[in-house]
Amino acid sequence: MKIEKFTIEYYEEIVTLWRKAGINVGSSDTLEEIDKILRRNPGLFLIGKIDNKVISVVIGGFDGRRGYVHHLAVDPDYQKKGYGRKIMDELIEKFRKIGVHKIHLFIEKYNKEVVDFYKNLGWEIRDDLIMMSYIPDKNLYKIRI
Numbered sequence: 001m002k003i004e005k006f007t008i009e010y011y012e013e014i015v016t017l018w019r020k021a022g023i024n025v026g027s028s029d030t031l032e033e034i035d036k037i038l039r040r041n042p043g044l045f046l047i048g049k050i051d052n053k054v055i056s057v058v059i060g061g062f063d064g065r066r067g068y069v070h071h072l073a074v075d076p077d078y079q080k081k082g083y084g085r086k087i088m089d090e091l092i093e094k095f096r097k098i099g100v101h102k103i104h105l106f107i108e109k110y111n112k113e114v115v116d117f118y119k120n121l122g123w124e125i126r127d128d129l130i131m132m133s134y135i136p137d138k139n140l141y142k143i144r145i
Ligand SMILES: CC(C)(COP(=O)(O)OP(=O)(O)OC[C@H]1O[C@@H](n2cnc3c(N)ncnc32)[C@H](O)[C@@H]1OP(=O)(O)O)[C@@H](O)C(=O)NCCC(=O)NCCS
Pocket: 021, 022, 023, 071, 072, 073, 074, 075, 078, 079, 080, 081, 082, 083, 084, 085, 086, 106, 107, 108, 111, 113, 114, 116, 117, 120
């Protein structure tokens, strides 16, 4: 698998891949929003290709203090072959190079089996935190793609 920086021409391919892998595609995944996070984090949004087909994707983000990982997915036809680990290793290396101290990610509770995948990669569960969210504009959040 060859890892490259994501470019917007692959937008349709990654949305298809996310859906195939069971990722909830929402209001933050429209073409405009994906373009926005790409521009804010050039170099942290990665795809993995085999024979020119995109088989993995991960969005890395850095807000100036913490790193974040969003929407990691490997095409189900290619899972359990080490590609998830490979693209995550590459992303972690990129975070390390820009001096990020700590990286967070969120796992939806219906998707608990993925916890062991991340544990395998050295991630730790935080049971000292409560995650809270606020939606500043409910109309924006309602957008479906
Ligand atoms: C999670 C996901 C990216 C893993 O990708 P993958 O390519 O299958 O994972 P890898 O083959 O690189 O696995 C790396 C290691 O984790 C282990 N692993 C993978 N999936 C696992 C699971 N569900 N439970 C336990 N261990 C798992 C592998 O056995 C492997 O261990 P090893 O290196 O000791 O052999 C993939 O299953 C996926 O796309 N899932 C659906 C989308 C999703 O849930 N994304 C995460 C959102 S938070």
